[in-house]
Amino acid sequence: MTKIVFIRPDSEAVEVTAKVGDSIMHAALANQVPGILAECGGSMACATCHIYVDEEWLSKLNPPSSMENEMLDATASERRDNSRLCCQIEVSDRLDGIRVRIPESQI
Amino acid sequence: MCAGMVIVGAGQAGFQTAFSLREGGFRGPVTLIGNEKRLPYQRPPLSKAFLHGLADEASLHFRPQTLFEKLEIDFLPDAEVTAIDRASCAMVCGAGQTIPYEHAVIATGSRPRRLLVEGAGLGHVVYLRTIEDAIGLKEKVARANDIVVIGAGFIGLEFASVARKLGRNVHVVEAGSRMMARAVTPPAAAFVQRRHESWGVEFSFETTIEAIKSRDHVVTGVRLGDGRVLKADLVVVGIGAVANCELAAEAGLATDCGILVDDHLLTSDPRISAIGDCAVHPNVFARAPIRLESVQNAADQGRAVAARLLGEALPYRAVPWFWSDQGDVKLQIAGITTGHDHCVVRGSVEDGRFAVFCFANGRFLGVESINRPSDNMMARRVLALPQPPTLHDFEAFDFSLKAILDCPRDATPSDFLVSA
Numbered sequence: 353m354t355k356i357v358f359i360r361p362d363s364e365a366v367e368v369t370a371k372v373g374d375s376i377m378h379a380a381l382a383n384q385v386p387g388i389l390a391e392c393g394g395s396m397a398c399a400t401c402h403i404y405v406d407e408e409w410l411s412k413l414n415p416p417s418s419m420e421n422e423m424l425d426a427t428a429s430e431r432r433d434n435s436r437l438c439c440q441i442e443v444s445d446r447l448d449g450i451r452v453r454i455p456e457s458q459i
Numbered sequence: 460m461c462a463g464m465v466i467v468g469a470g471q472a473g474f475q476t477a478f479s480l481r482e483g484g485f486r487g488p489v490t491l492i493g494n495e496k497r498l499p500y501q502r503p504p505l506s507k508a509f510l511h512g513l514a515d516e517a518s519l520h521f522r523p524q525t526l527f528e529k530l531e532i533d534f535l536p537d538a539e540v541t542a543i544d545r546a547s548c549a550m551v552c553g554a555g556q557t558i559p560y561e562h563a564v565i566a567t568g569s570r571p572r573r574l575l576v577e578g579a580g581l582g583h584v585v586y587l588r589t590i591e592d593a594i595g596l597k598e599k600v601a602r603a604n605d606i607v608v609i610g611a612g613f614i615g616l617e618f619a620s621v622a623r624k625l626g627r628n629v630h631v632v633e634a635g636s637r638m639m640a641r642a643v644t645p646p647a648a649a650f651v652q653r654r655h656e657s658w659g660v661e662f663s664f665e666t667t668i669e670a671i672k673s674r675d676h677v678v679t680g681v682r683l684g685d686g687r688v689l690k691a692d693l694v695v696v697g698i699g700a701v702a703n704c705e706l707a708a709e710a711g712l713a714t715d716c717g718i719l720v721d722d723h724l725l726t727s728d729p730r731i732s733a734i735g736d737c738a739v740h741p742n743v744f745a746r747a748p749i750r751l752e753s754v755q756n757a758a759d760q761g762r763a764v765a766a767r768l769l770g771e772a773l774p775y776r777a778v779p780w781f782w783s784d785q786g787d788v789k790l791q792i793a794g795i796t797t798g799h800d801h802c803v804v805r806g807s808v809e810d811g812r813f814a815v816f817c818f819a820n821g822r823f824l825g826v827e828s829i830n831r832p833s834d835n836m837m838a839r840r841v842l843a844l845p846q847p848p849t850l851h852d853f854e855a856f857d858f859s860l861k862a863i864l865d866c867p868r869d870a871t872p873s874d875f876l877v878s879a
Contacts, residue, residue: 374518378518381521381522382522382523382526383526384522384526384529384530386482391754391755391758392503392754392782393501393503393504393754395503395504395507395782395784396789396832397782397789397791397832397835399832399836419789419830419832422831422832422833423832423833423836425833426832426833426835426836426837427836
């Protein structure tokens with residue numbers, strides 16, 4: 353199990369555990385983390401699972417695909433250098449303790 | 460027992476209603492009645508990742524069992540509501556059990572339209588709607604060589620792309636003159652067809668089905684209206700869906716190929732709402748009563764009805780959007796583009812990245828995009844503007860959705876151009 357820390361816009365931290373191989377989106381939904389809508393269920397069709405990954409963890413992630421990169425141009429909250437769609441991030445051991453921030457709005 | 464919110468149907472719409480009620484702070488009883496054995500799950504991956512073996516069953520569940528318990532959502536699986544006792548405000552279940560409601564939400568969904576030809580009842584003539592269907596289909600595809608898909612709509616084509624990728628011979632037979640004729644413009648459909656053909660999928664358009672041929676109850680082929688016989692050991696039927704509105708009709712609620720609701724998603728009984736695939740609602744984007752079969756519609760109507768039950772009564776006017784993943788093609792639609800009289804293609808058709816802007820009488824209907832997901836997202840925002848731009852405005856902005864969104868709200872494009 354891998355620990356994931358979601359930080360809400362009001363700075364409250366929500367800590368959840370996730371199975372290796374699941375997506376961060378899946379972990380958020382399974383634990384009722386508010387602010388991750390994930391309407392399309394991980395099909396990269398909605399951009400409602402937008403997160404900001406804490407800088408220190410960014411280098412541990414595979415870079416976004418061209419499709420994800422384009423989706424990130426159209427998120428409801430502003431795109432930043434550390435923006436990602438969490439449906440595209442697979443939970444692995446090396447992400448244990450990863451901290452991600454939830455944007456103000458997803459739609 | 461204290462009557463609370465009772466939701467009939469545990470698909471996307473019913474699930475969303477239950478969770479939105481709890482997220483919105485509703486504390487009374489919430490009962491979610493499903494006629495399948497499993498926890499509520501996502502259907503879109505059934506014809507895509509699940510069939511391909513890229514997603515397992517547990518990953519399709521919207522939420523784990525523990526969360527239903529924690530939120531005190533009383534989920535009743537494998538249960539059939541047989542009647543609505545409107546006089547005493549109760550759902551009557553198969554076993555004679557009654558469940559009283561303060562308000563009821565009907566989210567019974569739709570079911571595949573059945574093929575009505577000789578041989579259509581054979582075991583290897585299959586449909587795809589439920590996870591049980593998908594599990595069975597996956598097993599059948601593993602043993603099949605020659606698959607005939609009847610119907611060139613989203614489901615049939617998504618299935619065709621997966622089956623072809625798994626190495627099966629796939630022939631799609633369609634009664635209409637082109638694929639996805641109901642939902643997609645000719646330029647986008649032509650591109651998707653070329654992609655399918657490049658993978659080796661074969662097509663017969665304007666072709667009807669005469670019969671499914673068999674020997675000893677085993678499917679051997681499909682006899683077509685033009686006299687040809689296509690060899691087949693598996694036939695997959697995707698010819699549309701019909702609303703599950705019998706329960707509502709028998710209870711005396713107004714129906715017409717779906718349960719009729721107003722713009723607050725209320726049926727002709729103010730204590731009963733209907734949402735999702737089974738409901739015909741007045742849609743501002745279609746400018747007509749319409750029944751939409753989509754994740755967006757199911758989820759947004761579930762949220763809308765929950766918000767209304769919690770006291771936030773706004774008319775339903777969510778922007779419709781759709782998607783279909785076929786091989787490497789991501790097709791997305793924002794808005795209801797049916798009935799367009801003018802379309803403008805932007806981007807590169809050769810490179811497989813383009814968008815089709817659709818208009819009727821100069822009014823913007825929506826955008827279909829191929830492998831340009833940000834166009835879909837931006838088009839949805841443009842459609843949600845209080846005063847959506849017209850064809851004239853689009854021309855002034857050279858069809859840049861971004862420029863339109865960046866334009867100050869109260870300025871018209873001509874103001875913008877003058878000041879620029």
